[in-house]
Amino acid sequence: VRGTVLRPGLEHLLASARQADVPFIVVTGGFTRMAEIVLEPYRADIHAIHGLEVDCSGPTLRVFSPWQDAHELVAKRQVLAHYQPRTALCIGDSITDLRVARDCPLVCARDRLAQYLQEEGKAFIPFETLDDVNAALAARGWWKEGADAP
Template sequence: MDVDTRGEFLQPYSEFEGSTEMVEKVKVVEQYQIENWVAIGDSVTDLNMAIAAPLVFARSRLSEYLDDRNKSYIPYDTFFDVRDRLAELWK
């Protein structure tokens, strides 16, 4: 993410900018060419990433969006919940 300051107004831009996101998180993850990655989110800005991810932790509005799309996820309240669940899964 960067900002162009040459004009009258500041203009943010990103090499990962997409049609609906300033930073397409899926594009960022694809650079690493990994199969098993985890998405953790709570809002619509995390939706595309959550849909693409093999494992998702969701709360708040993101969980509602994923329910509407029948995408499975693990609910969480705090990042301690995420940490503990990943420790169980990755034994």
């Protein structure tokens, strides 16, 4: 995973969030440790990373998440509820982001998530790179000091 190429614009998005004092939380349907390795150069600007964990204490590996529910191994909605933000933004691209996207007042979506939201009639901001997300948030006042961001 150390050679993983991240979506362009992450550094700028994190800088904008830091300057606006907006906590940036990564919630992945993948393994937390893998996300931590990939995001290591940016870790100081990331408030928290949540995902799958591995229990190695028994005779076999056990995959689990502190956030699992009856529907998802990583219930992103539970993570969102844990932080109790005034408002929230979901940036996603997959079916694993759909349930939390339904709960967020603002969603930036691409790929399959965009298709699912379009089919459901849920508004979203399309994006290709995280620079697109950063520009869309700037246009909506999220990065202005004192704005009503999370």
